[in-house]
Amino acid sequence: xxxxxxxxxxxxxxxxxxxxxxxxxxxxxxxxxxxxxxxxxxxxxxxxxxxxxxxxxxxxxxxxxxxxxxxxxxxxxxxxxxxxxxxxxxxxxxxxxxxxxxxxxxxxxxxxxxxxxxxxxxxxxxxxxxxxxxxxxxxxxxxxxxxxxxxxxxxxxxxxxxxxxxxxxxxxxxxxxxxxxxxxxxxxxxxxxxxxxxxxxxxxxxxxxxxxxxxxxxxxxxxxxxxxxxxxxxxxxxxxxxxxxxxxxxxxxxxxxxxxxxxxxxxxxxxxxxxxxxxxxxxxxxxxxxxxxxxxxxxxxxxxxxxxxxxxxxxxxxxxxxxxxxxxxxxxxxxxxxxxxxxxxxxxxxxxxxxxxxxxxxxxxxxxxxxxxxxxxxxxxxxxxxxxxxxxxxxx
Amino acid sequence: xxxxxxxxxxxxxxxxxxxxxxxxxxxxxxxxxxxxxxxxxxxxxxxxxxxxxxxxxxxxxxxxxxxxxxxxxxxxxxxxxxxxxxxxxxxxxxxxxxxxxxxxxxxxxxxxxxxxxxxxxxxxxxxxxxxxxxxxxxxxxxxxxxxxxxxxxxxxxxxxxxxxxxxxxxxxxxxxxxxxxxxxxxxxxxxxxxxxxxxxxxxxxxxxxxxxxxxxxxxxxxxxxxxxxxxxxxxxxxxxxxxxxxxxxxxxxxxxxxxxxxxxxxxxxxxxxxxxxxxxxxxxxxxxxxxxxxxxxxxxxxxxxxxxxxxxxxxxxxxxxxxxxxxxxxxxxxxxxxxxxxxxxxxxxxxxxxxxxxxxxxxxxxxxxxxxxxxxxxxxxxxxxxxxxxxxxxxx
DNA sequence: AGACTTCTTCCACTCTCAGGACAAAGAGCG
DNA sequence: CGCTCTTTGTCCTGAGAGTGGAAGAAGTCT
Numbered sequence: 001x002x003x004x005x006x007x008x009x010x011x012x013x014x015x016x017x018x019x020x021x022x023x024x025x026x027x028x029x030x031x032x033x034x035x036x037x038x039x040x041x042x043x044x045x046x047x048x049x050x051x052x053x054x055x056x057x058x059x060x061x062x063x064x065x066x067x068x069x070x071x072x073x074x075x076x077x078x079x080x081x082x083x084x085x086x087x088x089x090x091x092x093x094x095x096x097x098x099x100x101x102x103x104x105x106x107x108x109x110x111x112x113x114x115x116x117x118x119x120x121x122x123x124x125x126x127x128x129x130x131x132x133x134x135x136x137x138x139x140x141x142x143x144x145x146x147x148x149x150x151x152x153x154x155x156x157x158x159x160x161x162x163x164x165x166x167x168x169x170x171x172x173x174x175x176x177x178x179x180x181x182x183x184x185x186x187x188x189x190x191x192x193x194x195x196x197x198x199x200x201x202x203x204x205x206x207x208x209x210x211x212x213x214x215x216x217x218x219x220x221x222x223x224x225x226x227x228x229x230x231x232x233x234x235x236x237x238x239x240x241x242x243x244x245x246x247x248x249x250x251x252x253x254x255x256x257x258x259x260x261x262x263x264x265x266x267x268x269x270x271x272x273x274x275x276x277x278x279x280x281x282x283x284x285x286x287x288x289x290x291x292x293x294x295x296x297x298x299x300x301x302x303x304x305x306x307x308x309x310x311x312x313x314x315x316x317x318x319x320x321x322x323x324x325x326x327x328x329x330x331x332x333x334x335x336x337x338x339x340x341x342x343x344x345x346x347x348x349x350x351x352x353x354x355x356x357x358x359x360x361x362x363x364x365x366x367x368x369x370x371x372x373x374x375x376x377x378x379x380x381x382x383x384x385x386x387x388x389x390x391x392x393x394x395x396x
Numbered sequence: 397x398x399x400x401x402x403x404x405x406x407x408x409x410x411x412x413x414x415x416x417x418x419x420x421x422x423x424x425x426x427x428x429x430x431x432x433x434x435x436x437x438x439x440x441x442x443x444x445x446x447x448x449x450x451x452x453x454x455x456x457x458x459x460x461x462x463x464x465x466x467x468x469x470x471x472x473x474x475x476x477x478x479x480x481x482x483x484x485x486x487x488x489x490x491x492x493x494x495x496x497x498x499x500x501x502x503x504x505x506x507x508x509x510x511x512x513x514x515x516x517x518x519x520x521x522x523x524x525x526x527x528x529x530x531x532x533x534x535x536x537x538x539x540x541x542x543x544x545x546x547x548x549x550x551x552x553x554x555x556x557x558x559x560x561x562x563x564x565x566x567x568x569x570x571x572x573x574x575x576x577x578x579x580x581x582x583x584x585x586x587x588x589x590x591x592x593x594x595x596x597x598x599x600x601x602x603x604x605x606x607x608x609x610x611x612x613x614x615x616x617x618x619x620x621x622x623x624x625x626x627x628x629x630x631x632x633x634x635x636x637x638x639x640x641x642x643x644x645x646x647x648x649x650x651x652x653x654x655x656x657x658x659x660x661x662x663x664x665x666x667x668x669x670x671x672x673x674x675x676x677x678x679x680x681x682x683x684x685x686x687x688x689x690x691x692x693x694x695x696x697x698x699x700x701x702x703x704x705x706x707x708x709x710x711x712x713x714x715x716x717x718x719x720x721x722x723x724x725x726x727x728x729x730x731x732x733x734x735x736x737x738x739x740x741x742x743x744x745x746x747x748x749x750x751x752x753x754x755x756x757x758x759x760x761x762x763x764x765x766x767x768x769x770x771x772x773x774x775x776x777x778x779x780x781x782x783x784x785x786x787x788x789x790x791x792x
Numbered sequence: 793a794g795a796c797t798t799c800t801t802c803c804a805c806t807c808t809c810a811g812g813a814c815a816a817a818g819a820g821c822g
Numbered sequence: 823c824g825c826t827c828t829t830t831g832t833c834c835t836g837a838g839a840g841t842g843g844a845a846g847a848a849g850t851c852t
Binding site for chain 1: 544553554600602614616618623624625626627628629630631632633635636637640647649717718720721722724725726727728729754755756757758759760762763764
């Protein structure tokens with residue numbers, strides 16, 4: 001199939017495309033209820049969208065008491081690629097234009113191997129998905145990388161954990177390889193967009209999305225839009241000081257949140273605890289696997305290991321301290337916790353909640369839900385699809 | 397004179413009004429260079445604005461090489477009132493439609509005397525300004541209060557330092573008394589708007605404005621607009637924990653920034669230092685005035701008093717710690733320090749800068765100016781005028 | 793079967809707006 | 823002073839956007 005290259009010609013068409021993306025197949029009449037255009041105008045714009053091929057007819061809608069309406073929907077052959085490059089693994093998924101995941105692959109992969117190796121992997125995963133018949137090509141791709149990005153150009157800038165990526169033209173390179181438009185963003189922002197599109201944050205305009213993985217980051221959504229900051233490093237909360245004169249951090253300071261709690265820090269703590277004989281559970285796991293990860297701590301904690309529970313609680317408290325400050329500052333309507341360590345689940349969440357509700361003022365916390373992300377590993381890839389669809393469904 | 401009640405009829409007119417407000421008298425041709433409208437369309441809209449009386453003809457412009465253009469400007473009889481209610485004093489100023497201050501009064505006043513007493517004072521100050529012939533009435537007023545505000549209604553919500561104000565319909569009451577439209581906001585947000593309109597922040601879209609007065613607050617500007625948070629308490633950074641297990645704070649927690657550094661805390665520290673004989677300079681002042689304020693500390697520090705310099709430095713360091721966290725999180729393009737304690741000047745600024753540049757990541761601080769506000773006590777009242785003019789110069 | 797709803801199409805009419813033509817008013821130059 | 827060139831303001835026409843009414847098509851419900 002030839003790929004779509006059409007773009008909406010005006011704001012009305014863009015609006016309609018987004019309604020169809022978020023609401024699925026819809027009748028003209030239903031669309032009319034949502035957009036405040038005259039019937040005639042609406043018909044004209046829908047017809048033009050049909051001409052472009054972005055939208056296709058989709059049979060008859062159920063009657064709402066009178067004549068049945070003709071449904072329209074986004075072209076079911078449209079395909080977006082969502083790519084979430086993490087520090088230690090990569091997710092690649094194919095979605096349709098309604099951002100439903102049609103196929104999803106996950107592979108361990110060290111981002112430090114550099115852009116060339118990573119792209120090779122990503123492209124081969126994309127090819128594999130294509131080979132299953134899910135897609136003949138892609139109409140757009142949204143990529144997340146674990147570091148700050150100069151958003152308009154889609155280029156990582158000074159990413160601490162991605163040696164070799166600084167200044168690499170990710171957007172341009174992948175656009176060439178995939179032959180479709182590409183947008184690049186921070187992985188945390190992608191997760192925030194994903195949870196906003198299909199997860200817990202569907203109804204709030206201002207919220208924070210804290211991702212605790214190998215590192216810690218925070219997606220900031222203001223008025224429904226991701227806020228990226230002046231240089232694209234907004235939300236980089238891993239290096240906020242959580243413990244005065246605390247542990248040394250890779251960044252050169254001491255007491256950074258990330259040094260005290262993150263996937264990496266937790267793994268270190270777990271090994272230490274195992275070696276000191278504080279946790280027989282962990283010691284066994286260390287023996288068998290040769291290494292420990294956050295998942296081991298989660299499993300041990302689930303089995304009732306006191307040391308692991310303590311580790312989680314202390315990490316949650318540290319994280320809660322930092323989040324409490326952010327809540328006072330930003331006064332969000334929701335805080336979402338996500339990322340690799342969500343396996344730690346409600347023990348972690350409870351510790352964070354306790355600390356935030358204790359430290360922030362009642363006016364800010366009064367009606368503030370703090371919840372786990374709903375989408376898990378799919379948040380990032382859905383966010384990627386959302387990112388590129390927002391771009392493509394805007395007037396050129 | 398009868399007060400103006402006209403409002404722009406569409407977005408084009410609103411745009412033109414704001415250009416005239418920010419750029420002063422302007423020729424039609426110059427306006428045309430800025431708004432991307434055809435000459436005919438522009439002429440129509442300008443004519444309509446002239447009809448409403450919001451805009452008046454203003455003679456001929458200088459030639460730009462051809463026929464001279466007819467200037468237009470905002471009606472010079474328009475008057476806005478800017479009111480900045482602080483914890484211990486109130487500022488009232490009259491501006492024209494270009495937000496130039498025509499008259500300014502300042503009086504000490506304890507906000508805890510309650511809304512009725514404070515409004516009496518404010519209204520009498522406004523009357524005094526009117527009596528000087530600066531204004532025959534007001535076309536709008538912008539009010540700042542030292543606490544969180546439910547912005548759409550203009551009502552303070554649970555303000556910690558304003559007993560008796562909770563839920564008081566400030567906007568409605570003052571609108572009645574003044575007989576003109578009124579908008580109410582947090583005093584810190586007003587300062588942020590003032591510095592953005594006429595101060596150091598004219599050219600940045602995303603910045604933070606930290607006001608250190610009796611308390612500490614932070615104005616947040618995202619994309620040129622003040623961000624107020626879900627419940628209107630965004631920027632309330634005074635109760636972020638700066639010192640673990642630090643001093644007890646009025647809010648019930650320990651170690652809040654405000655408990656360690658603010659106008660109030662500094663005064664307490666100064667009295668203590670004087671009584672312990674650590675600072676002869678302060679002791680003398682305490683003797684003569686019976687009390688000490690931040691201004692005394694500033695004066696003593698300027699005279700070289702080591703204890704005072706230390707107090708300021710330590711306070712700056714605490715503040716810098718918190719700001720460093722906010723900078724990492726928000727990645728602003730500028731940080732402005734203002735409020736009553738700016739008298740402490742560059743000693744304070746240096747301490748804050750040192751701490752921020754040390755603790756935040758280079759990507760966020762790389763090109764981050766941290767500067768003192770330019771407008772001093774006029775920032776708030778200019779911000780007030782700006783607030784109401786933004787409202788009135790928007791389509792109804 | 794008939795009355796009522798809902799949806800779609802068609803059409804006439806209004807409004808907006810851009811851009812060209814032209815006149816008015818100035819600058820610069822010889 | 824006269825000429826040319828530039829800039830500004832005004833007028834006009836035509837294209838396109840958009841509204842709302844009317845009528846027909848396709849349902850439901852009694």
